[in-house]
Amino acid sequence: MTRTRKWLVGIAVCLLLLVTAVSLFDWNLARTYIARQVTGATGRSFAINGNLEVHISLRPHIIANDVVMGNASWSKDPVMAQIKRADFRIDLFKLLIGRLAFPEISLSELHLVLEVNNDGTPNWIFSPQDKQSKLPSIDALTIDHGSVEFRDPTTNTDLALELHTLAANKDNPESMVEVTGTGKFKGMQARLQARGGALLTLSNSVRPYPIKATATLGTTQASIDGTLIDPLHFNKEEVNFQLEGSDLALLYPIAGVPLPPTPAYKLAGYLSHSGDIWTFKRFKGKVGNSDMSGDFSVDRGRTPQLITADVESQILDLKDLAGIIGANSGAKTSGKVLPTEPFNLDKLRAADADVRFKGAKIVTGKLPIQNMDAHLTVKDGMLKLAPLNFEVAGGQMVTEITMDGHKSHMATHADITAKGLNLDQLFPGSKLNESSAGTMGGRAKLDAGGDSISQMMGSANGEAALIMDGGTISELLLRLSNLDIANSFLLLLGGDKQIPIRCMVANFKAVAGDFTVQDLVLDTSKVNITGEGHVNFADESLHLKLVSKGTSLAALRGPIIITGSFMKPSVSPDMDEVVARGGLAVGLGVLTAGIGALLPLLEFNKKKNSRCAALMIHAKSDAGIRQSDIAPH
Numbered sequence: 001m002t003r004t005r006k007w008l009v010g011i012a013v014c015l016l017l018l019v020t021a022v023s024l025f026d027w028n029l030a031r032t033y034i035a036r037q038v039t040g041a042t043g044r045s046f047a048i049n050g051n052l053e054v055h056i057s058l059r060p061h062i063i064a065n066d067v068v069m070g071n072a073s074w075s076k077d078p079v080m081a082q083i084k085r086a087d088f089r090i091d092l093f094k095l096l097i098g099r100l101a102f103p104e105i106s107l108s109e110l111h112l113v114l115e116v117n118n119d120g121t122p123n124w125i126f127s128p129q130d131k132q133s134k135l136p137s138i139d140a141l142t143i144d145h146g147s148v149e150f151r152d153p154t155t156n157t158d159l160a161l162e163l164h165t166l167a168a169n170k171d172n173p174e175s176m177v178e179v180t181g182t183g184k185f186k187g188m189q190a191r192l193q194a195r196g197g198a199l200l201t202l203s204n205s206v207r208p209y210p211i212k213a214t215a216t217l218g219t220t221q222a223s224i225d226g227t228l229i230d231p232l233h234f235n236k237e238e239v240n241f242q243l244e245g246s247d248l249a250l251l252y253p254i255a256g257v258p259l260p261p262t263p264a265y266k267l268a269g270y271l272s273h274s275g276d277i278w279t280f281k282r283f284k285g286k287v288g289n290s291d292m293s294g295d296f297s298v299d300r301g302r303t304p305q306l307i308t309a310d311v312e313s314q315i316l317d318l319k320d321l322a323g324i325i326g327a328n329s330g331a332k333t334s335g336k337v338l339p340t341e342p343f344n345l346d347k348l349r350a351a352d353a354d355v356r357f358k359g360a361k362i363v364t365g366k367l368p369i370q371n372m373d374a375h376l377t378v379k380d381g382m383l384k385l386a387p388l389n390f391e392v393a394g395g396q397m398v399t400e401i402t403m404d405g406h407k408s409h410m411a412t413h414a415d416i417t418a419k420g421l422n423l424d425q426l427f428p429g430s431k432l433n434e435s436s437a438g439t440m441g442g443r444a445k446l447d448a449g450g451d452s453i454s455q456m457m458g459s460a461n462g463e464a465a466l467i468m469d470g471g472t473i474s475e476l477l478l479r480l481s482n483l484d485i486a487n488s489f490l491l492l493l494g495g496d497k498q499i500p501i502r503c504m505v506a507n508f509k510a511v512a513g514d515f516t517v518q519d520l521v522l523d524t525s526k527v528n529i530t531g532e533g534h535v536n537f538a539d540e541s542l543h544l545k546l547v548s549k550g551t552s553l554a555a556l557r558g559p560i561i562i563t564g565s566f567m568k569p570s571v572s573p574d575m576d577e578v579v580a581r582g583g584l585a586v587g588l589g590v591l592t593a594g595i596g597a598l599l600p601l602l603e604f605n606k607k608k609n610s611r612c613a614a615l616m617i618h619a620k621s622d623a624g625i626r627q628s629d630i631a632p633h
Helices: 003-024 027-042 092-096 128-132 199-203 248-255 318-324 453-458 475-481 485-494 593-602 611-623
Strands: 046-048 052-055 061-070 079-089 104-115 141-152 157-166 176-185 188-197 209-217 220-229 236-245 265-274 277-287 290-299 305-317 351-363 369-379 382-392 395-404 411-422 439-449 461-469 472-474 498-511 514-524 528-536 541-549 560-564 569-573
Touching: 027 046, 027 052, 141 199, 157 188, 188 199, 220 248, 236 248, 305 318, 395 439, 439 453, 461 514, 461 611, 498 611
Parallel strands: 104 141, 305 351
Antiparallel strands: 046 061, 052 061, 061 079, 079 104, 141 157, 157 176, 176 188, 188 209, 209 220, 220 236, 236 265, 265 277, 277 290, 290 305, 351 369, 369 382, 382 395, 395 411, 411 439, 439 461, 461 498, 472 498, 498 514, 514 528, 528 541, 541 560, 560 569
8 A cells, every 4th residue: 555545545534533423423512602602693692492413514414493592682572583493504615715605494483573673773683783794695495384573663563474485396497485464564454465486586686586466554455466676675676566445645654655535446557666766657547436547656766755647537537536635525614605624735745746637528517527638746835737727618728726835824826717618518407599508708817825715715816707698697687686676576477587698797806805896797688787896705795786777667776785695695775876877878888998808718709799799899989998909819
């Protein structure tokens, strides 16, 4: 035997004796030493209460039974982790170069407690250095009957999860994990059922992680089916997403997205997430009775966050959007007719917004609205709705509204124009015939302050005007307005008749909620009525005088006084002024020159004849109205 062969045989014998000694060694004697090392490194109690087995190879095989790790000192639960059986292998070569690597780990009956204390400190951070510590490499992880408790008193969350892994098969070439859970999330009852890829791929920041899950939080249910990129850091998601619940506003405590109150909804689309931007693309579904489709995104990286949406609807029920600025309950308080309930604008400063909406048909319960076009922006508490345009009653509404939420009482500016509204469509129950059916238009520019409709109208400054060409009015009302007692009595006996209106004009100037009449004229074939006075929206009081000129010899020629409140108006003749007025010229000639600018609102160029235009031209010499003031634009 050569000298070299003797050395090789000697080394082999030594290794054999070493392996034999190690294999015969009672590793239970090392449990105390191991426990001291782990406790010293983590600051937590640690024990292997069952048998410890070690099988030496290039990848040593270790089996530890009944492993227990203590919890943080502040926890009421003394145990953080308990494992009935831990079966794993260690890569010896990587260990020799200072890297801890596990080719495989198998855990049976794992129970893990993860919790956060009232200061926000988690129990899975053993020391400040652990936040930057690199996790060991694990090639394969199997869990049989695992359970996890998660508690966070700072968010009122308490969840119990059950999880186990599924081995790869012909349908699923890779192992998967199933998770079910119940409990409370942010104070809401929660349920979870999910199936995802292998647990170990969760830490892969590049490889897509497949997931299919359904979660219920209170009355809100969400389901996803797709892939997550870098799921441990939520950097990017690409999943089919379905969301349904009783109220979109309930998403605010869940996801921090301020949405208005709505009826029950169900939406489905494509959810993607990149960086701080979450996008719900190509969604379709229903909110209440309304269909919705479009794109929705939230940029959580901004302060405040930015909501961007582009939404379309074929049929929109206006009741479903009542919560956007706070629906009125309908209750009347303090004897007021106008709603006093404050607008619900608590979330106005929670996010900026840029929302566009197009609606083909809007259901209002009274008048059908078509082709709505709206653009809503919110920036630093300033809300702007421009435009808010739609078609109604054959005409068009053009609106711009600005609401400033910075002040103690919200400041509002409104610019509203109504063009060419057909009376037979605007009042479908009035039974107007072709000769009496006309058009209506109007304009209002108002600045107001307040947190309810009542407060806003009670502080409004600006102007409002209305012009109507056509329509009808009760002959009885005309007779009474003219104090035509005899003919009014005959109408009561023989039946009332509808008298065509040739033209009506009303023009008001508002100062601090007091709307003063600038022009008020009602022109019919039998009676002309003019008015003066004011309407106070601050105290909801009426102070109007109507003067009528008719042809009946029985007319007393006295004005009508309208006083009282919106809720209880009072109408009576002014007997002090009942005098003969035969020479009084009453009609459109009393109008101010500026009222001619209202004529284009009728869009009477659509009709062959316009009563208002003809009468205005006839009266322009008396009122000083230029032809250019009244010509259609």
